[in-house]
Amino acid sequence: MENEYLVGRSIHSVLPVPADRVGVSGEHLKIRVSDDGRWHLEDLNSANGTYIRDDNGEFHRVYSKDITENDIIRLGNKGANSYTFMARRVKAPEDTYYHEFKQLKKLVARQKEEEAEKEKRIEINGWISRVAGLAVIGICALIGSISGVDIDPNTRYILIACAPVVVGLLFSGDPKKLKALRQRRSKIMLCPKCWKPISEYDVEYGQCSRCKAK
Ligand SMILES: [Zn+2]
Structure with missing residues (x-):
């Protein structure tokens, strides 16, 4: 057996999509949840499409796709006319945002970990570059003595003279990767209800200080 959930601006929608979200079709998508826990999403030929967020916070258009209950789904194009929600809400529209905040907390923890790792690599690289010249002197002396x-x-x-440059080139991808990571932060650190930027404190506390979702 499976349950089917319709989402859109129609009165039959299981989620209360506000009427002003004109980017959302009346019957925008269907989510089917089977008894054995499989989730499947089906776009119902919506006018502006259905999108799913990836691990980097980027949305990709989908038509028919197996999903998980923690997937973030956006109906319509980016902006105020769209509607975004975590898949699991179709089963519990009236629920608090406890589960969403828990997921967000995990995501932000991973984000901070990855940023710290990159920052450390960049710092280490700085030190290696600084001592690279000395290392060359040492190696030359060693070769000479052997x-x-x-x-x-x-x-x-x-x-x-070249040693620090070579070391710098070897690690040159890191600052770029750190920049990309910081950009990802702004794409994932969003309130799970109003989808506006949220502070680390709010994530930790599990409540959005703008819309009060918790
Ligand atoms: Zn909010």
């Missing part, structure tokens, strides 16, 4: 071959002073200077 093989008896003296490295030409000009070559040595070039190596010393």
